[in-house]
Amino acid sequence: LSNNVxxxxxxxxxxxxxxxxxxxxxxxxxxxxxxxxxxxxxxxSLVSVRHNQKVKVFGKVKAGTDVLTAPLSKRKxxxxxxxxxxxNGNNGSRTIFKEERIKNFMIEANGAFAVIKPxxxxxxxxxxxxxxxxxxxxxxxxASPRLRHFIRTRDIGATTxxxxxxxxxxxxxxxxxxxxxxVLATAKWKKLNTPIEGYNYSSxxxxxxxxxxxxxxxxDPVAFKDKL
Numbered sequence: 001l002s003n004n005v006x007x008x009x010x011x012x013x014x015x016x017x018x019x020x021x022x023x024x025x026x027x028x029x030x031x032x033x034x035x036x037x038x039x040x041x042x043x044x045s046l047v048s049v050r051h052n053q054k055v056k057v058f059g060k061v062k063a064g065t066d067v068l069t070a071p072l073s074k075r076k077x078x079x080x081x082x083x084x085x086x087x088n089g090n091n092g093s094r095t096i097f098k099e100e101r102i103k104n105f106m107i108e109a110n111g112a113f114a115v116i117k118p119x120x121x122x123x124x125x126x127x128x129x130x131x132x133x134x135x136x137x138x139x140x141x142x143a144s145p146r147l148r149h150f151i152r153t154r155d156i157g158a159t160t161x162x163x164x165x166x167x168x169x170x171x172x173x174x175x176x177x178x179x180x181x182x183v184l185a186t187a188k189w190k191k192l193n194t195p196i197e198g199y200n201y202s203s204x205x206x207x208x209x210x211x212x213x214x215x216x217x218x219x220d221p222v223a224f225k226d227k228l
Contacts, residue, residue, distance in 0.1 A: 034128040034218050038184055046112035049187045049205055056184045057114065057207070058224060059107030063177050064115075066103050070174040071150050073133045077174040078105035078116075079217070081129060084156060087138075087167040096168075097156055102127075107181065114205040116183060118215055126214040133172035137165045175219060182223040184216035185209055 041056040049055050061078055070080040084097035102125060104117050118125045137143050137158060142165065143151060150170070151158045158166055175181060185207035192204055209215025 030126070031128045031218075031220065034126060034216055035220065035222055037126075037216050038182060038218070038223050041184060046109050046114055046205060049114075051187060051189045053187045054184075055187050055207070056182065057107070057109060058180065058182050059109035059114070061175055061177055061179050061181060062106040062108050062113070064103060064105045067105075067177065068101055068103055068174075070133075070172055071099070071154075072135065072147070072170060072172040073174070074146070075174055075176050077176045078103050079127065079129065080172060080174040081127075081131075083171045085169045085171070087169065093169070097154060099154070107183065112205075114187075114207050116185070116215070116217070117206045117208040123211050124209040124215055125217065127217045129173040129175055129217075129219055131171050131173040133170075133174075135170040136168065137170075138167040139165060141165060175217070179219055180224070181217055181219050183207055186213065 038056055041054060044053075044055045044057055046057055046059070049057070063076070063078070068077050068080055069075070070077050071082055079100075079102040081100045082098070083095055085093040086096050087093045100122055102118050102122060104115060106113055106115050135144070135147055137147070143158065147170065150156075156168075158168055160166060186209065188206045188208060189203050190206050192202055207215065
């Protein structure tokens, strides 16, 4: 009887521990962290933003002076994240490669503009961007020419010692030109030293973050539910 009680206790403890792990993984996922942060601040019109105000704004991405090309899809963008995962025989996987880049860019909302300024420094940014590109390679599943170029230029070991394809999954997410995004940041009104084409004002709104107070960016449709 004592052994049975101990076994039941261990089973209950095991299920409870697994349940806690699942709940914590969900609660602290990057997506949910970003969405929770966004719900703490009411959305603001760009024309009413004050200096040093913590603001949440919605707008369409406008290209800055420099844009990125997403490596898997070749889309023009201001941010991308690529991840390569290797599958194992137990239905699990491990990440063997990551690449993430961002550029300064502008957003436009109802005719008003703001500069999103991560300073190309990902340490000041927390982002959740919907992953919408996926490719895989494996036995009898060769990489496309574009994917082979990516594998070669990133020096990813995509084959075994015997030349067989590894079971790899390639994922990409990006913020494209013209895409709608939500941003949570600190507002800074800055005087323009150099004119911006198509922008006729002497000062411009910059939205930025720091390592302690991150700039938050997402294109998740859930973020737009409280849009003005």
